[in-house]
Amino acid sequence: MIQKAILETTPFSEKLNSSLTKKSISVLQVNLGYRCNLACSHCHVEASPRRTEELSPEVCEQIVKIIEQFPQIKIVDLTGGAPEMLFGFKPIVEAARKAQKQVIVRSNLTIYFEEGFEDIPEYCAQNKVRVIASLPCYLPDNVDKMRGKGVYNTSVLALQWLNRLGYGENPNLILDLVYNPPVPSSDNFSLTPNQISLEKDYKDFLKEHFNIQFNELLTITNLPIGRTKIHLQARQIYQPYLEFLEAHFNPDTVEYLMCKNELSIDYLGNIYDCDFNQMEKLPARTRTGEILTIAKLLEAKTLDIIEEIQTAPYCYGCTAGSGSSCGGSLL
Ligand code: SF4
Ligand code: SF4
Numbered sequence: 001m002i003q004k005a006i007l008e009t010t011p012f013s014e015k016l017n018s019s020l021t022k023k024s025i026s027v028l029q030v031n032l033g034y035r036c037n038l039a040c041s042h043c044h045v046e047a048s049p050r051r052t053e054e055l056s057p058e059v060c061e062q063i064v065k066i067i068e069q070f071p072q073i074k075i076v077d078l079t080g081g082a083p084e085m086l087f088g089f090k091p092i093v094e095a096a097r098k099a100q101k102q103v104i105v106r107s108n109l110t111i112y113f114e115e116g117f118e119d120i121p122e123y124c125a126q127n128k129v130r131v132i133a134s135l136p137c138y139l140p141d142n143v144d145k146m147r148g149k150g151v152y153n154t155s156v157l158a159l160q161w162l163n164r165l166g167y168g169e170n171p172n173l174i175l176d177l178v179y180n181p182p183v184p185s186s187d188n189f190s191l192t193p194n195q196i197s198l199e200k201d202y203k204d205f206l207k208e209h210f211n212i213q214f215n216e217l218l219t220i221t222n223l224p225i226g227r228t229k230i231h232l233q234a235r236q237i238y239q240p241y242l243e244f245l246e247a248h249f250n251p252d253t254v255e256y257l258m259c260k261n262e263l264s265i266d267y268l269g270n271i272y273d274c275d276f277n278q279m280e281k282l283p284a285r286t287r288t289g290e291i292l293t294i295a296k297l298l299e300a301k302t303l304d305i306i307e308e309i310q311t312a313p314y315c316y317g318c319t320a321g322s323g324s325s326c327g328g329s330l331l
Pocket of ligand 2: 257258259260273274275276277309310311312314315316318
């Protein structure tokens with residue numbers, strides 16, 4: 001199936017007419033590991049409660065050093081799995097806040113109700129962590145279908161909890177929601193809806209029914225990797241989905257791709273151009289082809305040693321229509 005995709009889809013680098021180059025690094029996205037209390041149907045990480053991979057104390061220490069030593073890093077973005085339940089979460093939050101970085105945690109919200117993690121909302125508020133929370137739809141059925149029974153109701157309770165702490169209202173306590181479309185089940189594909197109009201729908205519905213407020217909605221396209229890819233392949237629509245994404249390639253998105261100014265670090269300390277490449281095990285490389293680790297960056301005393309970003313057919317997911325990134329629509 002992979003070979004077929006490569007044969008039938010224009011290689012992404014050819015489509016660009018030039019290589020995709022890195023800018024100066026300002027965002028560090030750390031994937032703390034693949035364990036999660038949920039196991040969502042669209043998860044590109046294929047995270048679940050059964051996964052055991054997580055950061056070691058040694059890699060955690062190296063990440064803290066990078067945060068302390070490079071003022072050019074403006075944002076530290078923590079993801080997983082469920083980052084709050086993985087080793088390194090609090091030490092990295094505290095090191096990054098001390099170094100005056102913006103800290104983002106990508107939260108599934110339900111973790112606040114798991115034993116041992118009930119302090120997380122207050123902890124995030126105290127440390128002014130920006131919470132980017134998954135809520136793939138404002139209606140219950142779609143959320144429970146993608147994420148598991150009861151997840152919508154728990155997410156509503158979590159959002160109300162965050163609101164009580166000032167999230168969504170206090171300008172220092174930012175609460176954003178993430179929309180993921182359902183994974184396609186036929187070849188009747190569509191692009192991710194317009195972010196601005198969908199945000200209005202979310203805001204109106206959540207305010208009216210649950211008195212919930214939040215800052216922004218981020219719409220993210222499902223890239224054909226991880227569980228999404230398995231799902232598409234099972235329905236024999238993996239290749240058509242790639243072709244659909246390529247057909248909607250929008251060159252205006254390229255300048256804003258998140259991989260241009262970020263480093264993605266895995267739980268072992270390996271470096272990638274983005275979290276998607278991390279999951280597909282496509283490592284970042286220096287101009288001499290060397291694979292990088294966080295230890296090598298510390299030794300080199302620079303973060304700017306990657307020239308060309310590694311690309312793959314799934315990059316069409318980031319450049320289709322208005323574009324997509326961990327920060328939502330690109331245009
Ligand atoms: S999508 Fe997020 S919440 Fe769902 S299994 Fe993956 S990491 Fe966990
Ligand atoms: S998947 Fe998206 S973010 Fe990652 S390298 Fe491709 S275009 Fe860049």
